[in-house]
Amino acid sequence: MLSKEEFINNAKVGKILARKCTKCGHLHLVTTYFCQNCGNKGFENVTIDGKGTIVTYTIITVPPDGFEKYVPYAWAVMKVDNSELSISGFMGGIKSPADLPLGTKVRVAGYDERGIILEKQ
Numbered sequence: 001m002l003s004k005e006e007f008i009n010n011a012k013v014g015k016i017l018a019r020k021c022t023k024c025g026h027l028h029l030v031t032t033y034f035c036q037n038c039g040n041k042g043f044e045n046v047t048i049d050g051k052g053t054i055v056t057y058t059i060i061t062v063p064p065d066g067f068e069k070y071v072p073y074a075w076a077v078m079k080v081d082n083s084e085l086s087i088s089g090f091m092g093g094i095k096s097p098a099d100l101p102l103g104t105k106v107r108v109a110g111y112d113e114r115g116i117i118l119e120k121q
């Protein structure tokens with residue numbers, strides 16, 4: 001099983017905890033019963049480096065309740081290096097697309113009430 005708490009503890013130290021298929025090596029971010037690639041039922045936990053590139057994002061100008069203090073920020077999707085995994089997270093200080101070109105190298109920098117925190121490498 002892949003618990004949320006374990007995932008968060010890894011994110012706090014810049015790592016991503018994933019489930020790796022023991023047959024084909026396909027990585028999954030959530031607990032699944034069958035590999036999405038080959039249908040195998042065996043998995044092992046692996047921790048991978050929380051580094052990657054920005055593939056898309058949304059700049060938040062109207063934040064949800066309690067997030068006013070974080071504006072401006074972006075909710076960004078990072079493609080993890082050397083895998084097909086994508087994770088989404090919070091990036092502070094993003095006012096316009098000029099602040100965050102697609103392809104920017106980022107890394108997991110922590111986890112708190114904002115979710116996964118991403119930072120430029």
Ligand SMILES: [Zn+2]
Nearest residue numbers: 021024035038
């Ligand atoms: Zn597989």
